Amino acid sequence: MTNNEKHIKEPFMHITKRTDIKPYIAWLIRLIAIVAALIVSALVIVSITDYNPFEVYLKMIEGNFGSERKFFIMLQNTAMLLCVSLAVTPAFKMKFWNLGAEGQVLVGGLASAACMFYAKDSLPSWLLILIMLFASVLSGIIWGVLPAVFKAVWRTNESLFTLMMNYVAIQLVSFFIMVWVPNGSSVMGVINQKSENGWLPPVFGQKYGLNILIVAILTVVMYIYLHYSKQGYEISVVGESENTARYVGINVKKVIIRTMVISGAICGLTGFLLVSGTNHTVSKELAGGMGFTAIMVSWLAKFEPIMMIFTSMFIVFLQKGAGEIAMTLGLNESVSDILTGILIFFIIGSEFFINYKINFRSAQKEAE
Amino acid sequence: MVKTIFAFINAAIIQAIPLLYGATGEIITEKSGNLNLGIPGIMYMGGISGIIGGYLYEHSVANPSAILCVLIPLCASLLGSTFLALIYSFLTITLRVNQNVTGLALTTFGIGIGNFFGGSLLKFFGETGSISLIETGKAFKKSLPFAHKLGIIGDTFLSFGFLAYLAIIIAVVASIFLNKTRAGLNLRAVGENPATADAAGINVTKYKYLSTLIGGAIAGLGGLYFVMDYTGGAWTNNGFGDRGWLAVAIVIFAIWRPAMAILSSFLFGGLYILSIYIPGLSGSTKELINMLPYVVTILVLVIISMRKKRENQPPAHLGLSYFREER
Numbered sequence: 001m002t003n004n005e006k007h008i009k010e011p012f013m014h015i016t017k018r019t020d021i022k023p024y025i026a027w028l029i030r031l032i033a034i035v036a037a038l039i040v041s042a043l044v045i046v047s048i049t050d051y052n053p054f055e056v057y058l059k060m061i062e063g064n065f066g067s068e069r070k071f072f073i074m075l076q077n078t079a080m081l082l083c084v085s086l087a088v089t090p091a092f093k094m095k096f097w098n099l100g101a102e103g104q105v106l107v108g109g110l111a112s113a114a115c116m117f118y119a120k121d122s123l124p125s126w127l128l129i130l131i132m133l134f135a136s137v138l139s140g141i142i143w144g145v146l147p148a149v150f151k152a153v154w155r156t157n158e159s160l161f162t163l164m165m166n167y168v169a170i171q172l173v174s175f176f177i178m179v180w181v182p183n184g185s186s187v188m189g190v191i192n193q194k195s196e197n198g199w200l201p202p203v204f205g206q207k208y209g210l211n212i213l214i215v216a217i218l219t220v221v222m223y224i225y226l227h228y229s230k231q232g233y234e235i236s237v238v239g240e241s242e243n244t245a246r247y248v249g250i251n252v253k254k255v256i257i258r259t260m261v262i263s264g265a266i267c268g269l270t271g272f273l274l275v276s277g278t279n280h281t282v283s284k285e286l287a288g289g290m291g292f293t294a295i296m297v298s299w300l301a302k303f304e305p306i307m308m309i310f311t312s313m314f315i316v317f318l319q320k321g322a323g324e325i326a327m328t329l330g331l332n333e334s335v336s337d338i339l340t341g342i343l344i345f346f347i348i349g350s351e352f353f354i355n356y357k358i359n360f361r362s363a364q365k366e367a368e
Numbered sequence: 369m370v371k372t373i374f375a376f377i378n379a380a381i382i383q384a385i386p387l388l389y390g391a392t393g394e395i396i397t398e399k400s401g402n403l404n405l406g407i408p409g410i411m412y413m414g415g416i417s418g419i420i421g422g423y424l425y426e427h428s429v430a431n432p433s434a435i436l437c438v439l440i441p442l443c444a445s446l447l448g449s450t451f452l453a454l455i456y457s458f459l460t461i462t463l464r465v466n467q468n469v470t471g472l473a474l475t476t477f478g479i480g481i482g483n484f485f486g487g488s489l490l491k492f493f494g495e496t497g498s499i500s501l502i503e504t505g506k507a508f509k510k511s512l513p514f515a516h517k518l519g520i521i522g523d524t525f526l527s528f529g530f531l532a533y534l535a536i537i538i539a540v541v542a543s544i545f546l547n548k549t550r551a552g553l554n555l556r557a558v559g560e561n562p563a564t565a566d567a568a569g570i571n572v573t574k575y576k577y578l579s580t581l582i583g584g585a586i587a588g589l590g591g592l593y594f595v596m597d598y599t600g601g602a603w604t605n606n607g608f609g610d611r612g613w614l615a616v617a618i619v620i621f622a623i624w625r626p627a628m629a630i631l632s633s634f635l636f637g638g639l640y641i642l643s644i645y646i647p648g649l650s651g652s653t654k655e656l657i658n659m660l661p662y663v664v665t666i667l668v669l670v671i672i673s674m675r676k677k678r679e680n681q682p683p684a685h686l687g688l689s690y691f692r693e694e695r
Contacts, residue, residue: 167661292475334487341473345470
């Protein structure tokens with residue numbers, strides 16, 4: 001018997017899933033990952049600029065909190081990123097990979113811009129704003145629900161479908177700008193510059209006040225929706241296992257389509273806020289990669305709307321901060337993308353140590 | 369008229385080559401079940417690594433030799449793109465992290481590196497202006513010596529640098545590898561059902577790693593072709609544009625077959641510049657024509673999912689991590 005056991009070659013280590021990790025240990029692991037990411041980022045910064053990394057991080061803080069204006073721009077950017085993240089979250093919880101938030105935001109913004117462009121000053125501002133909101137949300141829904149219907153009925157790969165829809169949206173925006181701007185320049189100026197018709201009014205004396213307020217309310221609503229509503233529960237069940245969902249009598253197709261209606265609608269809303277509240281114009285770069293960044297924000301926050309406030313702020317902090325560094329050092333501001341990338345690699349890598357346990361050969365013998 | 373058509377075909381082929389590299393690389397990667405959405409980033413990385421290698425060489429010697437002008441950027445490019453593919457592989461295969469998130473982060477990272485070094489490289493060396501590697505570009509653009517003697521046919525089909533032909537050769541080899549060899553069969557098995565492949569004694573981890581790394585290296589060559597041959601050794605930030613995503617689209621259009629990818633790349637390359645060659649178009653119509661590649665891809669995606677022909681489906685385990693202990 002003992003002879004036999006000797007012949008069984010035990011692997012040096014094996015991995016098992018762990019389900020019982022304490023929340024504080026999980027957050028500790030994530031914190032370690034963030035610190036490790038900051039150290040690696042610092043090394044990268046030092047190796048390419050020979051600046052003191054602490055100085056660089058101080059500059060980043062200055063870039064975000066240096067003045068009231070900078071602070072509110074940071075808040076506004078966070079709100080927009082958070083809004084897109086809230087949009088993609090219910091779909092991701094359902095394991096529907098909506099990579100098309102970028103396009104859904106764009107068509108939403110395009111619809112708003114179209115309303116402003118064609119209505120000009122013919123309508124009172126409040127009515128125009130309502131029409132814009134409706135048009136944006138509707139376009140976002142159309143852009144989002146199309147892949148969902150095909151996914152639900154024919155199981156068409158949704159990540160590739162939504163990805164392609166982004167570029168259709170980008171070209172659509174280019175098309176309309178070409179139609180609207182007579183001299184063939186591809187840049188659309190600010191719409192209704194004089195009358196400010198269709199512009200969201202300032203709140204608390206802040207231009208972006210309403211944007212921030214709306215997203216704050218939406219965050220709470222989304223939290224309640226995901227955690228305390230029947231529909232939110234159905235989303236989780238479908239995400240865990242479609243077979244289980246079917247077994248307990250959930251109409252999976254209906255849940256997929258309904259969830260993408262919500263996702264598309266919030267993306268459309270973001271487009272509306274960006275056009276009506278922030279830019280007052282539309283361009284191909286309106287969403288500026290937020291559709292993709294939002295996926296990372298949502299993932300980093302473990303699909304928790306409240307946590308997303310922090311993760312989206314963190315990403316915006318990096319971007320704004322890196323922009324400040326780039327400006328002072330005269331470097332290219334893409335350095336923020338590099339830092340964001342490093343950070344995300346570390347944090348998503350750390351998920352492994354939260355979800356799995358590594359058992360070494362020797363450790364196991366001791367346990368026996 | 370004839371001249372315009374030939375000029376169009378020539379331009380379409382030039383546009384097709386980076387797409388073909390990206391698509392071939394992504395097909396090999398996806399066949400192992402890894403949906404690498406980092407390909408656009410990897411292609412930027414392949415381009416900028418080549419530029420950095422070429423810059424360091426061209427500026428350190430007085431008379432750069434043509435052979436080294438090709439070899440150094442080529443190796444640098446392969447190293448750079450393989451490194452990014454390694455990050456992706458380690459995170460998704462060993463650490464089993466979500467592939468979509470990793471891929472998108474990789475794209476952000478790769479494009480960031482490309483634009484950062486592209487925008488700051490000269491500054492590090494105390495120079496101003498924009499990067500332009502004349503000697504290296506010339507070496508990469510060197511075409512067959514008799515091409516221009518063959519008249520319009522030679523000018524249209526044979527006037528490319530070696531990387532263009534290499535793209536087609538790699539796609540053909542990949543096609544033969546996937547369909548005719550034991551290792552190719554094993555790779556497809558890993559992508560379809562890793563658990564079964566594992567039970568049959570195939571080393572799933574090894575296959576996934578190798579295919580993702582090799583696929584990444586091939587895709588990176590697309591970026592190298594773009595910066596060296598197409599732009600002649602110059603770098604403009606975001607100059608590569610959305611070609612990386614177009615390469616991902618071609619993978620679908622070619623229904624995961626490298627041989628089909630050759631034809632699809634030429635078609636997409638043609639569509640990419642079609643609007644320039646149709647006379648008398650208004651600016652807005654041009655934008656609508658530029659939408660075609662993506663609309664066509666969506667249609668193909670929808671049609672293959674509706675027809676449900678088994679040989680036309682994506683690899684069954686595409687996008688999912690494999691965890692042996694999970695049943």
